[in-house]
Amino acid sequence: MIRLILGMPMAACLAAFTVPAAADPACGLYQYKAEIVRVIDGDTVVANIDLGFNVWRRDEHLRLHGIDTPERRKATMDTWKAAKTALAGRVEGREVTICTVKNRRGGEETGKYGRYLVKIYDGDELVNDWMLEQGYAVVYAD
Template identity: 40%
Template sequence: MEQNKYHYRARVVSVYDGDTCTVDIDLDLGVWLRGEKLRLSRIDAPEVRGEDRKQGLLARDYLRRLIDGREILLHTIKDKKGKYGRYLADIWLADDHGGWRNVNDLLVQEGYARYYRY
C-alpha cells in the first residue's frame, strides 16, 4: 500500500505547454481536487513564448494529442511543489496492450523535451 501513497487517478483538463498541464485529481471516496496545475517532473520542454516558440508549440501540441481530456495516473514527487507552486509529477498513460507508458519519458524519446535536473 505504501508504494501507492503518492499515486492518483486524474483527468487532464488542459495542456498549457510541453511540460505543464491542468488536471482534476481523484483523491478517492468521491473527493476531487479540481484545476490543479502540474509540472512534468524530470523534463524541460521549450516555452510557447520567446525564441523557442515554434518548438514549444510543437511540444505542446504533441502533449495535447497524447493526454488532453484523457484519464491518467500521476505520481507526485512526495507532494513536492516547484518554484511556481505546481505539483511535480510523472504522468502515466494506458497503452493499447494493458500496460502503462510514462509520458515524461515519451516526450524526451520523441524529441519534444530534454531531461532536466531541478
C-alpha cells in the same frame, strides 16, 4: 466482513480497497487517477485529480517531473507549439495516472511556481519519458 472492517485500523481498511499500482509501484500513496483538462505547454498540464472517497482537486496545475520543454516567450513559436501539441494529443481530455514526487520531508514536492511535480502514466507508458524520446523535451533536474 463489515464487522471485520470496522474493527480494522484505517490503514488496513484503505489497503483492503486500494488497487495495486501497476504503472509505478514506487508511487505508493502518491498515485492518483486524473483527467487532463488542458495542456499549458509541453511540461505543464491542468488536471482534475481524484483523491479518493469522492474528493477531487479541480483545475490543479501540474508540472511534468524531470523534463523541460521550450517556453512560449523564450523559444521559437514552432518548438513551443510542437511540444504543446504533442503532449495535448497524448493526454488532453483523457484519464491518466499521476504520481507525485516526494520531497525530503515525505510530502509532495512542488516546483518554484507551486505546481506539483508529477509523472504522468498513459496506461503503462511514462509520458514524461515519451516526451524525451520524441525529442520534444530535454532532461531537467527539478
